[in-house]
Amino acid sequence: MKTNQHSWFQKALVTVSIAVVTLPFAIQSAQAKTTDELAPHAAAYGYFVDHYRQNIADHTTVQNNPVVGEMSPFSTYWSSGQAHDPDILNQNIVQSAIITQHRTDAEATRSYxxxxxxLRYNLISGLGPYATTFIKNANAQTDFTTMPTTPLPANAPYSKVEWADPTSTLGPLVKLVNTTAHSPFSGTGVVKHVVKYIRPYRQSPQVKVLPVLSNVMAAAKSDDYDFPSGHTTAAFETGLTLAYAVPERFQELITRASEVGYDRVLAGRHSPLAVIGGRLVGTAMTAAVLNDPENQDLKQQAYQVAHTNALLDSKAATAVDDFSNYQTNRTAYRSRLTYGFKPSGDTHQAMRVPKGAEVLLASRLPYLSTNQRRDVLYTTGLPSGYPVLDDTEGWGRLDLFSAANGYGALNQQVTITMDAKRGGFNVQDTWRNNLTGHGQLIKKGTGTLTLAGNNQFTGGVRLKAGTLNLASPTAAGKGTIILNGGTLQVTKNYTHLGGQFRQSAGRLVVTPSSHLKIKHTAKLGGTLALTKGHLKNGTILMTFQAHTGKFKQVTGLPHGWHVHYTKHAVSLAK
Known part of the structure; x- marks a missing residue:
């Protein structure tokens, strides 16, 4: 079926904004209410992580193939060559057309x-400054470095070289990627031939194929189907596997994985819904491989070798980082979660966290328990109702970029212990999400946690050990801050504490220009430490409704300076 009628295309073009090219949008996160809601939900095939090896040619039903089952929401719109929801399908092709029509020269080269x-080599750039070191120590190679000026012949081959060497210095990491992204179970060939959804460039001439690939795509077989995208699947399998071994590049790697999917749309190869489907399959397959008992030793070896001078500890990390801008990465990744589609299904479904999905955060949030990582996935998940995303287990609604930023909501007491001796993110980490909820955060251990969001949670914070850094004006939320030990560090000139402040021990570290505005009362004790900076007589450091006690010790003040206490403030005096 070739749907090239210009009437529906022009009509749809009016309703789909050209902003689809840049894909800006905002998603409200789901919020967990009870621990019971974190329990996994079995699909018709069971659980993906338990049955991923059933993704083989002989298994073609939602009951016996987890990939077919995971992709079953697409049958609402299309199945076995038949359209069921023309509006969604038309929007899918319109978006494909808009994106291809606004393809830049740089995007053309990259998508080629x-x-x-x-497929695995494509993710190396996500390693940023470590990419050249990886290429050297993994013996990685490619036979495509530039785009030709004339179209390739119809039978032009893909890459003929091995992407990386499993016997190299980085061999365990290469092997783990191969286990995830190049196994007999990791592909999308079976489900494509079940769904039989036609490629976008064959549905409308408005989808502008990449000229250099025009002969190749024209000669493709009639059963070369669109949904889901195999390249995108492999990109997330590779990207998430590398992100497990190199969690320091977690968000950059999954942003590159999402960019690979976008490249497929840019080239005219795939539609947005096919790319979304590929993300789901790649995410679930990676979780399955990382959970598989047979892969536990290899998984540990891959992480360990990545944290030697063969990669992260190398002094030769000098490659250009195309993913150095956090905000650009965040906008790009989150916009590609839905590609501008609006909810069209049930928007009141509770969030679900698939069985085993928490393994994807195991090295990124190592100081959290298994159940806490599930809670992070729950509280950062997408709302329901978006096309394709509402699979039974919940793979489609995971927002791993936001999950890497920590909790989205504290809906019960959350205690974290960061042991700096364990290294990695146990040493220091930053939660960037805007925290809501009524739960209390309790910080233990020797590591440093930074809160950087516009936080509204009301349960307050109790600091017992280590360092808690308040890096935004509302980082502390609206609850009571209790300092029993460790170091509470205020880095902004103006920081608002929405509840009480109670210090019995530990250190409160402020700058000479800090103004800590406490909404209610303060109980002072422990140490007040001032960092270096320009001192000005009369500068107010803290305000409150009233206070009891005084600091037991004040450090960082030159001779002749002291702090002055009034009913409503603490200030500098000389």
Whole structure:
């Protein structure tokens, strides 16, 4: 079926904003209410992580193939070559057309290289400054480095070289990627032939294929189907596997994985819904491989070798980082979660966290328990109702970029213990999400946690050990701050504490220009430490409704300076 009628295309073009090209949008996160809601929900096939090896040619039903089952929400719109929801399907092709029509020269080159290179090699750039070190120590290679000026012949081959060497210095990491992204169970060939959804460039001439690939795409077989995207699947399998071993590049790697999917749309190869489907399959398959008991030793070896001078500890990390801008990464990744589609289904479904999905955060949030990581996935998940995303287990609604930023809501007491001796993110980490909820955060251990969001949670914070850094004006939320030990560090000139402040021990560290505005009362004790900076007589450091006690010790003040206490403030005096 070739749907090239210009009437529906022009009508849909009016309703789909050109902003789809840049894909800006905001998603409200789901919020967990009870621990019971974190329990997994079995699909018709059971659980993906338990049955991923059933993704083989002989298994083609939602009951016996987890990939077919995971992709079953697409049957609402299309199945076995038949359209069921023309509006969603038309929007899918319109978005494909808009994106291809606004393809830049740089995007054309990138999408060509993405198309031709080994699917796993495509993710190396997500390692940023470590990419050249990886290429050297993994013996990684590609036979595609530039885009030709004329169309390739119809039978032009893909990459013929092995992407990386499993016997190299980084061999365990290469092997783990191969286990995830290049196994007999990791592909999308079976489900594509079940769904039989036609490629976008064959549905409308408004989808502008990449000229250099025009002969190749025209000669593709009639059963070369669109949904889900195999390149995107492999990108997330590779990206998330690398992110497990190199969690320091977690968000950058999954942003690159999402960019590979976008490249497929740019080239005219795939539609947005096919790319979304590929993300789901790649995410679930990676979780399955990382959970598989047979892979536990290899998983640990991959992490360990990545944290030697063969990669992260190398002094030769000098490659250009295309993913150095956090805000750009965040906007790009989150916009590609839905590609501008609006909710069209049930918007009142509770969030679900798939069985085993928490393993994807195990190295990124190592100081959290298994159940706490599930809670992070729950409280950062997407709302229901978006096309394709409402699979039974919940793979489609995971927002791993936001999950890497910590909790989205504290709906019960959360205690974290960061042991700096364990290294990695146990040493220091930053939660960037805007925290809501009524739960209390209790911080223990020797590591440093930074709160950087516009936080509204009301349960307050109790600091017992280590360092808690308040890096935004509302980082502390609206509850009571209790300082029993450790160091509470205020880095902004103006920081608002929405409840009480009670210090019995530990250190409160402020700058000479800090103003800590406490909404209610303060109980002072422990140490007040001032960092270096310009001192000005009369500068107010803290305000409150009233206070009891005084600091037991004040450090960082030159001779002749002291702090002055009044009913409503603490200030500098000389």
């Amino acid at each position: 290289l993405t198309d031709r290179r080994d």
